[in-house]
Amino acid sequence: MGNRLLRSSTVSDRLFDAFVYAYAAFVLVITLYPFLHVAAISLNDSIDTVRGGITIYPRKFTLKNYEMIFSYQHLGTGFRNSALRTLIGTVLGVISSSMLAYTLSRKDFQGRRFVSVFLALTMYVSGGLIPFFLLIRELNLINTFAVYILPGIVSAFNVFVVRSFIDGLPYALQESAKIDGANDFTIYWRIILPLTKPALATIALFVAVGHWNSWFDTYLFNSQAEHLTTLQYELMKVLQSTQSSVDYRARNMNEVMAHISPESVKMAITMVVTLPILFVYPFLQRYFVKGMTLGAVKS
């Protein structure tokens, strides 16, 4: 911002500056320290870790913790399922949001108002956990992979984010295509989809992160099916195992923990779960900042 380039001269302004920079530094430290601490422990020799005093760098560097957890078979299964649901869920989420948003942006669409209200209501009213659970059971989706994908295909919030983006495009584009004889689907495919890429990148990120991070559907619906486990669910089980110290202890994890301390196992799995996100989000920053702003203004 050019207006701030004038140098401040008064004492109070300089004190204020000092405070602002110190506060920002404080935010940096409390945000980054925990992650660096976890990373350091995951890379530190397990027996050495028990001595305590690790801060943000490993004292006795080793990759053994990671070797150990990757020998644990459920982690591989969980990784595969998490990656798969993220991929499929994101593709379907982007298709559904963009199609619905496009139809809602068409002023000549009869069903526009109905569909819009029908969707918006879902943001405020929900049946609750138990009716939802019974519905999933009625539909025979317990212990299936489909339960990860099907319920979340349409998200009203994402539809409205994309819709407000489309509303910002010149409507004449659609009209002139129409005159050239394009049908409504062609307009969507050839004009709307390419032009809404920034909005679609934003919601793709929202959906992908949501899928990657979810554990509760595994816990509620698929905890009996070991081959359907997800990465977050495995981490949840391991983390809870000594927190309450009684139940929740994963059977096979005991073997792993016999070789290296539970502390190191937990931190190494935490890193495996977190790293993919760490690599992706900074590159999508300019998209989601824009998407958040749009979505907030409209909804």
Place this chain on the structure above:
Amino acid sequence: MEAATWTVKKNMTRKERAVRFFRNAVRNRWLYAMSLPFVAWVFVFHYLPLWGWTMAFQRYRPGRPFFEQEWVGLEHFRALFQDELFYQVLRNTLAMSVMGLVAGFVVPIFFALMLNEIRLMFYKRFVQTVSYLPHFVSWVVVAGIVTKMLSTDGGPVNELLVGLGILDEPYPFMAKGKLFWIIVTLADVWKETGWNAIIYLAAISGIGPELYEAARVDGANRIQQMWHITLPGIRTTIIVLLIMSIGHLISIGFEKQFLLGNNLVREYSQVLDLYALNYGLGMGRFSFGTAINIFNSVVSVILLFTANGIFKRVTRESIM
């Protein structure tokens, strides 16, 4: 242009209207094909569960047809309101909601104001990028990190406090019920502050530079500029977001409480959804659990309408 043909004229007969409707429907066939499948989808996964609310008025037994269920009226609600645990759970829910609302509202505004004052662009951008990070990390991971940071067994917070001589020995933060609400609130602030500040920063960047120039000419220092220009400049954004969060006050979810809680702090960690999960689903008391869900939803909707009503009166605009 097609929008014009779709306007229904008053003097049309019913038949003419029907013809016009179907002609337009045929013209809209692609739009219908692209939206109706998803509408059906939403109906199944978002509206059908509402039908399940009837369970709260039955002594629901799974596997029986709907008409053979035994109707019991408000019995489950009566049981709910007579359950002492319910009031404890309601207290926890409200306490954590209000604390979350206040902290989750004040801290991001403060953060955005501070960030806006940083003039080293790369530093500002770096702090902002880092501040988003926890938002993208799952609650499972955050709960693990919080537990680790506060642990008595070499947790950095305890090591720091003991090292500084503030504590004589490590303090079991996670085992103290009274601290649970604070820990949940702080964890939430840690996770979401950067993310929630995005909107305020966007609003701040929309404030005209000439206002600041005028203020400087009048001799306002930086704090005065922040107080008299930046803060009033984002007032509308603040009000809209405040009202939206009041609407969602009671639906705070249960992830944090589920993951951060343990048996030692149960009295303070159990919230409405967890109560429904443990005492409804966990024990197979579907009807009772549904009654809890209904109570939760009804309170949310009332809060939302109240908030929207206040908002309408204040700004003459509706957020819904």
